[in-house]
Structures are given as structure tokens and as C-alpha cells.
Amino acid sequence: MTPLDKACLNDLAEKTERFTSDLLFFGMTKPFRLPNADEQAVLDGLEVRLISPEEQPRWEQEVSEHHYLKNAILVGERLRYVVTFQGQWLARMGWSAPARHLRARDQWIGWSADQLARRRPLLANNAFGKYFPTRLGQLGFHSL
Numbered sequence: 001m002t003p004l005d006k007a008c009l010n011d012l013a014e015k016t017e018r019f020t021s022d023l024l025f026f027g028m029t030k031p032f033r034l035p036n037a038d039e040q041a042v043l044d045g046l047e048v049r050l051i052s053p054e055e056q057p058r059w060e061q062e063v064s065e066h067h068y069l070k071n072a073i074l075v076g077e078r079l080r081y082v083v084t085f086q087g088q089w090l091a092r093m094g095w096s097a098p099a100r101h102l103r104a105r106d107q108w109i110g111w112s113a114d115q116l117a118r119r120r121p122l123l124a125n126n127a128f129g130k131y132f133p134t135r136l137g138q139l140g141f142h143s144l
Contacts (some may be wrong), residue, residue, distance in 0.1 A: 046085055078097070081093040081122070
């Protein structure tokens, strides 16, 4: 990673921190409590990982069946993740290449046109975030 990329990521981290504090200012609260020991043991058992090429058909089929658009098409560069607990798939997440122009995003980031052109590959579009009910209740939802 180049020094410029590191500076870019640091800038985004600072903006995210300011955004989070703005949310707290506008009435959103911090979590009510930390997990107890039993809950923490479950959280420690969660695994978030990239799917393997062999798992892609399963990922696409399950997302297609449950997503309101009824498809799992990701455009451009893409990443597909799964959240598991004891081998059971709880949630599926997908990221794809970002939109070329998105005024609100571009204004919020605050990059010049040149910076945006160079740094756009550092952005991603959260395309899918699906969880499915299991015997573990809402653990898939909370894992997202």
C-alpha cells in the first residue's frame, strides 16, 4: 500500500469516526450493555470469511431465493462473504465495484475529481446483506 493510499484510508477512518459521533448527537445511543460470558462465547464462535469458488453456486442460490430482487448478480469486482457458527451458514454478504458517480457519497468523502478517479478502487458497494432464521434465533442478523 502506498503512502497516499494509507493517507486516504486514514482520512476515511476519521470521517467515519466523526459520522459515528454525529449519530450519537442526533439521538442514537451506544449499545446498552456488553455481552455476558455465555453470549461472548457464542460471538467468539462466529466466523466471517470469503467463500470458496466451490461455495459460490450455493451462495448465489440462497441469496437469489431470499433476496427481494430474486437475483445475486454482483457487477464488476466482487467479494462474497459468509458468516458461520459451528459450520452453519447464518448470513451472506456481498460487495461489488462502486458506482462511478454517486453525488452524496462523493460529497461526503470530499475528494477532488482527480483524487476520486485515483481512489475509486478503494471503495466498495455493499450489494447484499442477508441473514436467514435458524435454530440460533437472530444470531445471523446480529452478526451483520
